[in-house]
Amino acid sequence: MDMLFGSLAGTLVFGGLFCALSRQLVRTVRTVRNGVEAVGRCVRKYATENADGFTQWHYVYGFRTAEGRSVEFEEPTMMMEVGRALTVRYLPTDPRNTATVASSSVWSPVLGQVFGALLTGALTLAGLALTVIAWRIK
Numbered sequence: 001m002d003m004l005f006g007s008l009a010g011t012l013v014f015g016g017l018f019c020a021l022s023r024q025l026v027r028t029v030r031t032v033r034n035g036v037e038a039v040g041r042c043v044r045k046y047a048t049e050n051a052d053g054f055t056q057w058h059y060v061y062g063f064r065t066a067e068g069r070s071v072e073f074e075e076p077t078m079m080m081e082v083g084r085a086l087t088v089r090y091l092p093t094d095p096r097n098t099a100t101v102a103s104s105s106v107w108s109p110v111l112g113q114v115f116g117a118l119l120t121g122a123l124t125l126a127g128l129a130l131t132v133i134a135w136r137i138k
Contacts, residue, residue: 018121021117035100065095073099077101
């Protein structure tokens with residue numbers, strides 16, 4: 001019975017993560033394909049350290065929309081120099097939440113999302129298989 005509840009809980013957690021990552025991936029790809037281009041810059045980077053001592057770099061980008069609105073956003077990318085000019089894509093209906101530096105030549109933001117979606121999808125399927133096994137043993 002414990003195995004049934006454990007596998008079901010794991011399936012729900014990983015299934016939720018899979019849905020969230022897939023939604024983010026679809027939004028990024030939609031923005032790359034249909035978004036408006038703007039010239040942006042890496043405005044700053046900062047580091048955080050987790051409990052294991054692992055340092056993670058965060059990159060903040062800034063750009064102006066076609067309407068002149070200044071927008072900053074953070075996106076996980078490969079190493080980026082502060083001040084470097086780059087192309088930003090965004091959807092005019094929500095520039096703050098859809099902005100991305102991903103493009104046909106810069107895929108690092110998308111690669112992390114694809115990896116996360118594949119991993120959580122595989123773990124969700126494994127959880128479903130364990131749930132079925134636990135249900136039959138019950």
